[in-house]
Amino acid sequence: MAITAGLQVSPTREIEGSAILTVANLEVVYSRVIVAVQGVSLKVPEHSIVTVLGTNGAGKSTTVRAISGFLPVDDAEIRKGSIHFRGQSIGGLPPYQIARFGIVLVPERRKIFETLTVWDNLRIAHVRNDKPSNWNQQAERLFGVFPALAARREQLAGYLSGGERQMLAIAQGLLCDPKLLIVDELSLGLAPNLVHDLMERIQQLRHEFGISILLIEQDALSAIEIADYGYIMEGGRIVFEGSPEKLRNHKDVQEFYLGSGGDGRTSYREVKQYRRSRRWWG
Numbered sequence: 001m002a003i004t005a006g007l008q009v010s011p012t013r014e015i016e017g018s019a020i021l022t023v024a025n026l027e028v029v030y031s032r033v034i035v036a037v038q039g040v041s042l043k044v045p046e047h048s049i050v051t052v053l054g055t056n057g058a059g060k061s062t063t064v065r066a067i068s069g070f071l072p073v074d075d076a077e078i079r080k081g082s083i084h085f086r087g088q089s090i091g092g093l094p095p096y097q098i099a100r101f102g103i104v105l106v107p108e109r110r111k112i113f114e115t116l117t118v119w120d121n122l123r124i125a126h127v128r129n130d131k132p133s134n135w136n137q138q139a140e141r142l143f144g145v146f147p148a149l150a151a152r153r154e155q156l157a158g159y160l161s162g163g164e165r166q167m168l169a170i171a172q173g174l175l176c177d178p179k180l181l182i183v184d185e186l187s188l189g190l191a192p193n194l195v196h197d198l199m200e201r202i203q204q205l206r207h208e209f210g211i212s213i214l215l216i217e218q219d220a221l222s223a224i225e226i227a228d229y230g231y232i233m234e235g236g237r238i239v240f241e242g243s244p245e246k247l248r249n250h251k252d253v254q255e256f257y258l259g260s261g262g263d264g265r266t267s268y269r270e271v272k273q274y275r276r277s278r279r280w281w282g
């Protein structure tokens, strides 16, 4: 693939601190034949924010569905590798057991109940929790991080803006008492200033709730701003990894993923298309 031509896989670097999540050599297949993830290894240290970046179809959602146990829904399975949560093997367990460990996924395009109020959406998430904690306390903490939801608590969720819907989806996830919160494509369809604001809130959540966060993103720039470590995925593999500084300073990452390739191209997707067309025609 043109985009990975200049990228080298660096040897897996030890990230500081003990890991809440360790994925090693993960391979996932759909319908027993389509290999979507090949030999992916990644680590989320306790209380950290780790991001997995990559273009459409890279295998990011498949990886997080494997971590949270949702593969069977799509006729997919883990063929190789392992997934450990605080040293305990969780690969292949059903979603409800994985959720009990404290792994909560906010999936891509998470559905909220549009005909219910914001408040009722939250209450539902709360009662779904096996061991619900004090509701008033939880609601107060959530509204502290997301004041926009507090202001709209009596409104129907169907009237929320794109950014507020994402806030509500994350708030619902938090009501499940996660230790590791996985957010798949928070930025999807949102304006850059909204994404920036949401990312700051994600950072705030880490401190407020004392959790670890795995952030799946196409919007590399905003994710790198708040992450402690990042992985870049292409074609089902990790092709590059490092600290935000290392990612920012790597020439190919800058050009392909951070959109500083010049010629007025502002996103790595455009750079990618440009590269491809150059390769094709000359």
Ligand SMILES: Nc1ncnc2c1ncn2[C@@H]1O[C@H](COP(=O)(O)OP(=O)(O)O)[C@@H](O)[C@H]1O
Binding pocket: 030, 034, 036, 054, 055, 056, 057, 058, 059, 060, 061, 062, 063, 074
């Ligand atoms: N339900 C499915 N059945 C078959 N193949 C799938 C399914 N979902 C995803 N894939 C394939 O797996 C690969 C990775 O997809 P995905 O994990 O959704 O990537 P990303 O989240 O990075 O966009 C793609 O080639 C995609 O076509």
Ligand SMILES: [Mg+2]
Binding pocket: 060, 061, 062, 108, 184, 185
């Ligand atoms: Mg995806």
